[in-house]
Amino acid sequence: MREARLTILGCGSAKPTKTNRPASQLLDMCDKTFMIDCGEGAQLTMQQLGVRTARLYNIFISHLHGDHCLGLIGLLSTLSMLRRTQPMHIYAHSDLEKLMRPWLDYYCEGCSYEIIFHAINPRKRETIYEDRTVRVETIPLKHGVPTCGFLFYETHRVMQEDGTFAHETRKRYAYCSDTQYNPKMVEQIEGVDLLYHESTFLSDMAERSREFKHSTAREAAEIAKAAQVGQLLLGHFSARVEDHSLFLEEAKPVFENSVLAEEKTTITF
Ligand SMILES: [Zn+2]
Numbered sequence: 502m503r504e505a506r507l508t509i510l511g512c513g514s515a516k517p518t519k520t521n522r523p524a525s526q527l528l529d530m531c532d533k534t535f536m537i538d539c540g541e542g543a544q545l546t547m548q549q550l551g552v553r554t555a556r557l558y559n560i561f562i563s564h565l566h567g568d569h570c571l572g573l574i575g576l577l578s579t580l581s582m583l584r585r586t587q588p589m590h591i592y593a594h595s596d597l598e599k600l601m602r603p604w605l606d607y608y609c610e611g612c613s614y615e616i617i618f619h620a621i622n623p624r625k626r627e628t629i630y631e632d633r634t635v636r637v638e639t640i641p642l643k644h645g646v647p648t649c650g651f652l653f654y655e656t657h658r659v660m661q662e663d664g665t666f667a668h669e670t671r672k673r674y675a676y677c678s679d680t681q682y683n684p685k686m687v688e689q690i691e692g693v694d695l696l697y698h699e700s701t702f703l704s705d706m707a708e709r710s711r712e713f714k715h716s717t718a719r720e721a722a723e724i725a726k727a728a729q730v731g732q733l734l735l736g737h738f739s740a741r742v743e744d745h746s747l748f749l750e751e752a753k754p755v756f757e758n759s760v761l762a763e764e765k766t767t768i769t770f
């Protein structure tokens with residue numbers, strides 16, 4: 502079975518730091534590349550890693566806070582300069598298209614490819630993308646603005662004994678950022694191979710975490726434990742915490758198989 506690969510382009514939160522850029526990831530599944538969030542600088546990290554964009558057709562945006570989408574205009578503009586011809590599909594709250602169209606008209610005038618926005622309802626759990634081998638579902642989250650995570654399924658058609666076909670799920674990846682502690686998501690992400698859950702703060706910053714509707718590392722681990730996931734990946738770290746090992750120290754006693762997201766690294770699962 503081929504491995505899925507998750508590359509971290511940015512694992513910081515709202516304020517970029519010397520070491521962290523805002524949220525962005527690339528998921529390689531079944532020979533396709535999916536971008537999840539596109540914080541400022543995502544395309545620069547892609548360049549540093551030598552990532553090719555030929556297989557990138559789909560970008561999923563969790564919510565419209567700047568640290569999750571301000572890298573889009575630069576990336577889309579660069580792709581036009583590279584004379585891309587394949588369309589790019591962007592899945593996001595409908596406000597993103599309203600906000601971006603004037604910028605696209607100005608900065609990407611005569612764009613070499615088509616940009617297609619797909620409006621999603623972050624409050625509802627629904628399938629928003631499906632092809633022969635990958636399906637993507639929204640995960641409603643609790644945050645200051647309408648926000649959803651994304652659940653990626655690798656599925657394959659297999660022939661049954663009676664000659665009919667059924668879909669078999671082989672791998673699942675859940676992206677849950679940004680959100681406050683939300684046990685409601687547990688049922689939906691139960692048993693996923695890899696869970697990325699935001700861990701913006703530490704427990705001694707819990708008040709701040711609740712105020713800004715984020716989670717602590719301990720809360721992320723509680724969700725991973727309740728959902729019995731394979732592995733927990735912590736990220737969306739606050740600029741206030743320089744030593745990221747503190748997040749791990751807090752998560753591991755609750756959920757042992759926890760790891761820290763690190764930019765420019767790839768996790769296989
Ligand atoms: Zn954020």
Ligand SMILES: [Zn+2]
Nearest residue numbers: 564566644679
């Ligand atoms: Zn946010």
